[in-house]
Amino acid sequence: MGAFHSVPEDHEYHLLAKKTGFSLEQIVILHNRFNQLSHNSDVLRREDLRKIPDLACNPIQSQIVEAFFDERNFKKGGEGSVQEIGFEEFLTVMSYFRPPETHLTAEQKEEIRRTKMRFLFNMHDTDNDGTITLEEYRHVVEELLSRSGSLGKETAKSIADAAMLEVASISMGRMGPDEFYAGITFDHFLKILKELEIETRMNIHFLNMDTTFFCK
Amino acid sequence: MTARTRFCGGLLRISRALRTVALSLVTGCVFSVHASFGAVHGDNDTSHSSGHGTHTKTHNTTYPATRAFPVLTVNYDHVRKPFEISLWILLASLMKLGFHYIPRVSSVVPESCVLIVVGLLVGGLIRLLGETLPVLDTQLFFLCLLPPIILDAGYFLPTRPFTENLGTILVFAVVGTVWNSFFIGVVLYGVCQIEGEQLAAVDLLACLLFGSIASAVDPVAVLAVFEEIHINELLHILVFGESLLNDAVTVVLYHLFEEFASEGQVTVVDACLGMVCFFVVAFGGILVGTVFGLVAAVTSRFTAHSRVIEPLFVFLYSYMAYLSAEVFHLSGIMALIACGVVMRPYVEANISHKSYTTVKNVLKMWSSVSETLIFIFLGVSTVAGPHSWNWAFVIITIFLCLISRVMGVVGLTFIINKFRMVKLTGKDQFIVAYGGLRGAIAFSLAFLLPSDHFPMKNMFLTAIITLIFFTVFVQGMTIRPLVDLLAVKKKKQTKFTINEEIHSQFINHMLSGIENVCGHYGHHHWRDKLSRFNKYYVKKWLIAGERSQEPQLISFYNKLELKQALLVAESGSAANIGPGLSSAALLSAQSQKQRTVMKNISKEREEEIRKILRANLQKTRQRLHSYNRHTLVLEEEDEWSTVQLRRQRVELEKRMTHYLTVSASGWDSPPVRRARFQSDSQEYMAKPSAPVSIPAINMELVSAPPGSLALLEEVTDQAQQSQDEGCGMHANSHEEKSMKPNVTFALELEKQKLSRCLSDPGPNKIEVEAEEKEHFLS
Numbered sequence: 001m002g003a004f005h006s007v008p009e010d011h012e013y014h015l016l017a018k019k020t021g022f023s024l025e026q027i028v029i030l031h032n033r034f035n036q037l038s039h040n041s042d043v044l045r046r047e048d049l050r051k052i053p054d055l056a057c058n059p060i061q062s063q064i065v066e067a068f069f070d071e072r073n074f075k076k077g078g079e080g081s082v083q084e085i086g087f088e089e090f091l092t093v094m095s096y097f098r099p100p101e102t103h104l105t106a107e108q109k110e111e112i113r114r115t116k117m118r119f120l121f122n123m124h125d126t127d128n129d130g131t132i133t134l135e136e137y138r139h140v141v142e143e144l145l146s147r148s149g150s151l152g153k154e155t156a157k158s159i160a161d162a163a164m165l166e167v168a169s170i171s172m173g174r175m176g177p178d179e180f181y182a183g184i185t186f187d188h189f190l191k192i193l194k195e196l197e198i199e200t201r202m203n204i205h206f207l208n209m210d211t212t213f214f215c216k
Numbered sequence: 217m218t219a220r221t222r223f224c225g226g227l228l229r230i231s232r233a234l235r236t237v238a239l240s241l242v243t244g245c246v247f248s249v250h251a252s253f254g255a256v257h258g259d260n261d262t263s264h265s266s267g268h269g270t271h272t273k274t275h276n277t278t279y280p281a282t283r284a285f286p287v288l289t290v291n292y293d294h295v296r297k298p299f300e301i302s303l304w305i306l307l308a309s310l311m312k313l314g315f316h317y318i319p320r321v322s323s324v325v326p327e328s329c330v331l332i333v334v335g336l337l338v339g340g341l342i343r344l345l346g347e348t349l350p351v352l353d354t355q356l357f358f359l360c361l362l363p364p365i366i367l368d369a370g371y372f373l374p375t376r377p378f379t380e381n382l383g384t385i386l387v388f389a390v391v392g393t394v395w396n397s398f399f400i401g402v403v404l405y406g407v408c409q410i411e412g413e414q415l416a417a418v419d420l421l422a423c424l425l426f427g428s429i430a431s432a433v434d435p436v437a438v439l440a441v442f443e444e445i446h447i448n449e450l451l452h453i454l455v456f457g458e459s460l461l462n463d464a465v466t467v468v469l470y471h472l473f474e475e476f477a478s479e480g481q482v483t484v485v486d487a488c489l490g491m492v493c494f495f496v497v498a499f500g501g502i503l504v505g506t507v508f509g510l511v512a513a514v515t516s517r518f519t520a521h522s523r524v525i526e527p528l529f530v531f532l533y534s535y536m537a538y539l540s541a542e543v544f545h546l547s548g549i550m551a552l553i554a555c556g557v558v559m560r561p562y563v564e565a566n567i568s569h570k571s572y573t574t575v576k577n578v579l580k581m582w583s584s585v586s587e588t589l590i591f592i593f594l595g596v597s598t599v600a601g602p603h604s605w606n607w608a609f610v611i612i613t614i615f616l617c618l619i620s621r622v623m624g625v626v627g628l629t630f631i632i633n634k635f636r637m638v639k640l641t642g643k644d645q646f647i648v649a650y651g652g653l654r655g656a657i658a659f660s661l662a663f664l665l666p667s668d669h670f671p672m673k674n675m676f677l678t679a680i681i682t683l684i685f686f687t688v689f690v691q692g693m694t695i696r697p698l699v700d701l702l703a704v705k706k707k708k709q710t711k712f713t714i715n716e717e718i719h720s721q722f723i724n725h726m727l728s729g730i731e732n733v734c735g736h737y738g739h740h741h742w743r744d745k746l747s748r749f750n751k752y753y754v755k756k757w758l759i760a761g762e763r764s765q766e767p768q769l770i771s772f773y774n775k776l777e778l779k780q781a782l783l784v785a786e787s788g789s790a791a792n793i794g795p796g797l798s799s800a801a802l803l804s805a806q807s808q809k810q811r812t813v814m815k816n817i818s819k820e821r822e823e824e825i826r827k828i829l830r831a832n833l834q835k836t837r838q839r840l841h842s843y844n845r846h847t848l849v850l851e852e853e854d855e856w857s858t859v860q861l862r863r864q865r866v867e868l869e870k871r872m873t874h875y876l877t878v879s880a881s882g883w884d885s886p887p888v889r890r891a892r893f894q895s896d897s898q899e900y901m902a903k904p905s906a907p908v909s910i911p912a913i914n915m916e917l918v919s920a921p922p923g924s925l926a927l928l929e930e931v932t933d934q935a936q937q938s939q940d941e942g943c944g945m946h947a948n949s950h951e952e953k954s955m956k957p958n959v960t961f962a963l964e965l966e967k968q969k970l971s972r973c974l975s976d977p978g979p980n981k982i983e984v985e986a987e988e989k990e991h992f993l994s
Contacts, residue, residue: 055732058732060722120722123726140718144718159714166714192715204730204734205736
């Protein structure tokens with residue numbers, strides 16, 4: 001267990017706990033991990049994340065890393081991206097993956113769903129114009145297929161085109177001949193991925209995470 | 217329609233249905249009875265005729281024949297066995313048919329109940345006629361009737377929900393079954409002691425053995441009932457997975473208690489050995505299954521030249537796995553499941569599409585027939601007896617089974633929920649508990665008991681049968697209204713959308729990425745590692761050719777397209793596309809209805825069209841480079857699809873030229889040229905005109921009025937430009953290997969985009985041979 005660079009106040013932890021919903025225990029563990037990744041400094045940079053060896057094998061590695069530095073994920077209405085983040089931002093991004101509590105009302109569940117979907121949407125919508133254009137979607141599919149090697153971009157393009165068209169047909173129904181489907185808005189995004197049950201899938205078990213053994 | 221006519225109509229329908237059922241029932245019975253009669257007579261006949269034969273022969277040697285040459289003889293005996301088997305299967309199938317003609321009944325009563333009733337009726341009939349009843353022979357059951365059902369279940373097991381919930385399923389299967397057995401056994405023993413009289417003879421071990429038989433949830437019964445209620449995936453996989461995996465426990469407990477009951481006493485060592493035995497049985501079964509699965513996968517790699525027997529390998533290897541496991545008293549069911557699960561991804565990548573369909577359909581057919589037979593035989597065996605009814609025993613058994621199941625499920629869920637992300641609610645627990653049906657496996661195991669060691673075997677048998685009847689009838693019939701009442705989530709319609717697939721994968725990768733950032737070796741991390749291992753090492757050995765490189769998204773996409781193409785082809789014309797298809801088909805259907813004339817195409821749309829067209833230009837089957845337009849020479853592997861592709865392409869060309877000459881519009885057979893270009897890398901489009909890929913479009917254009925020609929030309933000119941610029945760039949891309957690139961989709965896209973551009977007042981002569989198109993382009 002590495003020594004803390006600075007021992008945070010207990011009440012800071014409480015604030016964080018209230019803000020993100022993590023328990024104190026989980027915050028301590030995540031703070032350890034943060035310190036490990038940032039080599040005991042207060043800020044985390046992109047290179048620190050890129051150094052994680054397992055992450056290097058991930059096809060969408062760059063997008064995951066970007067998500068940590070995206071202002072939109074830190075608070076509502078944020079824009080652009082930053083070069084380095086502190087522990088609070090790290091924790092905020094992690095909180096998107098917290099499993100929902102059991103006894104929630106339907107609205108709360110819906111809210112959680114929207115939050116998670118917003119995170120996902122932001123990952124795709126790199127230029128922050130509120131829509132996922134065809135180019136951006138193509139980029140997503142290319143990244144997904146990037147590890148499979150020899151296929152090249154064209155299959156990815158056609159898949160992305162197909163997907164785009166599907167969204168268009170589901171969201172807009174009949175399009176008039178003059179209409180042009182500019183991009184997937186957040187509402188359309190919600191609609192097409194309704195079946196995915198993201199509130200149950202996009203979760204990480206934050207319990208019992210003793211990261212010190214598995215540190216890399 | 218007045219009420220009276222409706223009533224009469226309904227009555228008529230019911231009477232007709234009843235008539236059909238009765239007719240088939242009677243026919244079946246008469247035949248089987250007759251068969252058994254025939255058997256008796258047949259014996260006489262054969263002995264008679266053989267005697268006669270020798271008689272005549274001896275006569276012949278010395279005297280002239282005293283009997284005329286027999287023109288027509290009856291020799292039933294030597295076809296007896298297959299005849300009877302076929303009759304029973306026929307009866308079962310007719311019952312299945314008849315079942316669906318009684319809509320009232322089929323919506324209330326699950327099929328298994330009706331079949332048991334039929335079995336009872338048939339059994340009663342046979343008994344009335346005084347014949348010997350066929351009993352559900354244990355060997356027949358375990359070796360012939362059960363494997364198809366389990367193989368069907370295992371082969372089509374949805375692996376993702378299964379592995380996600382594996383922990384829960386295992387806890388329910390192992391701990392739950394053990395708890396059930398002990399609870400039932402011990403309490404029953406206590407009750408028996410208290411009861412006294414005839415029950416006092418039942419000792420503890422016998423009770424425990426009975427408990428182990430009665431506690432196992434039966435996969436056949438569960439499948440039969442759950443398949444009809446369309447419950448959500450999670451619950452389905454929980455109950456079903458439990459019923460499959462508890463076989464290991466049942467086998468071990470059964471043999472354990474049987475041994476002990478014969479010996480009469482148990483030591484601690486024996487108990488420990490029993491636990492070791494459990495692990496051996498379970499993992500041994502899985503190991504055997506995996507080995508056979510891998511061998512099957514390797515074999516399927518080499519079946520390129522004999523596609524016809526591919527399904528046979530699937531069935532044979534699985535059956536061998538089952539039998540091999542049974543040789544060592546390992547869990548045959550687990551071996552079968554493991555074999556199916558391991559084999560499936562590799563075999564499916566290797567075998568042809570037709571073989572895949574064959575495997576699927578044969579498995580479904582076999583398992584369906586097996587299931588029907590099992591239930592009918594259950595009914596018949598009930599009539600056969602022998603029975604020894606004991607009110608107290610039977611009632612207590614049923615009561616205890618229910619109680620222990622509920623307690624087990626609730627208790628275990630309490631513990632499991634601490635580890636699960638998606639907690640099981642009370643409703644879920646209720647369904648899991650209520651869905652624990654018993655079935656024919658329990659019956660067969662009880663039947664298997666040696667009656668010398670177990671004098672109370674008949675009582676056990678009666679109790680088990682009553683338990684089965686209770687669970688299947690009462691629980692089976694009431695679970696459907698209960699599911700509706702409790703508003704349990706039903707299975708959602710599986711719309712295979714490409715978006716969901718993309719995002720599914722995206723989320724999986726994202727989750728494992730986040731886990732890596734957290735430093736947490738969780739579920740996703742291991743799954744990722746396994747799939748990477750699979751990709752780099754295993755797939756190379758087990759999948760033939762280039763398919764091994766194909767990532768899942770691509771193969772999913774291809775499958776999706778193929779499915780839709782077939783659907784469209786089946787539906788006959790593009791205009792009749794039903795609602796369940798993907799957006800491409802939807803859009804094309806919509807576009808048929810749009811009759812508006814587009815004045816000018818928006819810039820962005822144009823750009824998109826151009827982009828897509830350019831994309832399509834490279835959608836060639838890049839392996840098949842060099843064949844020129846005069847001779848279609850196959851370069852590489854002789855997949856049936858490529859052969860067919862060639863044939864269809866030629867046909868398509870012919871058809872297009874026909875259309876074009878008929879319409880006499882100014883096209884100088886662009887589609888034909890285009891078609892060749894598509895497949896011909898050298899032939900780089902000297903004259904690009906109409907957007908490729910789409911013979912369909914051209915057909916559409918054919919029917920378009922001349923006024924739109926100008927518009928089309930404008931479009932195609934632009935397309936041409938894009939193609940020209942596209943030309944140079946993509947000359948090299950042909951060297952790239954590609955999997956089955958599927959263009960059908962983008963193809964549809966263009967088709968209807970262009971049709972939006974043009975007016976389409978003409979009748980739709982579009983015979984979309986989607987299958988052709990798909991092959992054409994891929």
